[in-house]
Amino acid sequence: MEYxxxxxxxxxxxxxxxxxxxxTERSTDVVNFMLDKIYNLYPDAYAALxxxxxxxxxxxxxxxxxxxxxxxxxxxGEIDNIVDIDNSGKFTFERVSCPLRGECQHxxxxxxxxxxxxxxxxxxxxxxxxxxxxxxxxxxxxxxxSVNTVSNHIRNAFVRIGIHSKAEFIDYAHRNHLFD
Numbered sequence: 368m369e370y371x372x373x374x375x376x377x378x379x380x381x382x383x384x385x386x387x388x389x390x391t392e393r394s395t396d397v398v399n400f401m402l403d404k405i406y407n408l409y410p411d412a413y414a415a416l417x418x419x420x421x422x423x424x425x426x427x428x429x430x431x432x433x434x435x436x437x438x439x440x441x442x443x444g445e446i447d448n449i450v451d452i453d454n455s456g457k458f459t460f461e462r463v464s465c466p467l468r469g470e471c472q473h474x475x476x477x478x479x480x481x482x483x484x485x486x487x488x489x490x491x492x493x494x495x496x497x498x499x500x501x502x503x504x505x506x507x508x509x510x511x512x513s514v515n516t517v518s519n520h521i522r523n524a525f526v527r528i529g530i531h532s533k534a535e536f537i538d539y540a541h542r543n544h545l546f547d
Contacts, residue, residue, distance in 0.1 A: 370397070370452040372443035374463075379439045382446065390439065392432040401435040404456055408543075412438065412480035415473055441465070441478035455529055459542050482543035486524050493520040497533065498540050 371382040372390075379390040381397060390397060406413045416434040423430035443451045444463035452458055460479055465471065475481060486494065496506045503521075507514045530536050540546060 369450045369454055371446060372439045372451050373446035374440055374444050379436050379443075380446075381439075390432070390436060392428050394432070395428075398431050398435045401438065402431055404452070404458070405434075405438055407485070408458070408482060409480040410483055410485075412477045415476045419473075419477075438477060441473070442480075457529075457539060457542065479544070482545050486527060487520075490520045490524040493517055494524055494536070494540070495546055497521060498537060498546055 368383050373380050373382070381388060381390055381394075388394070392398075402413070405416070413434075416437060419437070420430045420433050423433060441463055442458075442460045444461050447461075449459055449461075451461070463478065465478065468474065471478065492510060493506055493512075496509060501509070503514050503517045506512070506517045510517070512520075525531065525536065528539065530539055
């Protein structure tokens with residue numbers, strides 16, 4: 368399912384193909400989906416959110432909702448024609464207007480978080496060269512790996528992040544600020 372999140376009157380709303388609704392504690396499917404994605408793709412953001420709302424541990428439903436609400440407020444501000452989360456679970460962040468821009472301790476942690484899909488360091492070195500347009504043979508020579516090992520690193524990383532082609536990876540790397 369695709370999601371478009373937007374802030375309205377200090378609340379987070381979301382739109383899907385079939386629904387337009389306010390994000391609340393009762394939005395358990397959306398909250399669970401989002402927390403799973405944040406935990407797996409943006410673990411630093413998840414840890415910061417978990418710490419930020421640790422006082423709500425007695426009410427886990429409220430805590431989980433607040434974590435997602437804050438993440439959405441910081442990363443998906445306006446309703447537009449660009450889907451925030453597509454069918455394959457890829458995020459497209461927006462630059463949200465914030466009076467604390469440049470001062471907030473959570474900038475580049477919760478707001479515009481750094482992507483981390485649990486790709487190994489070796490896979491990341493290979494993917495950086497793929498991103499730069501290098502061939503498998505050039506990557507092999509540069510990193511002193513066999514072409515087969517390079518192919519395995521690429522295949523394993525693509526499976527882990529749910530993509531299928533180099534073009535899709537380049538788009539994914541740009542949208543998730545993988546090599547910024």
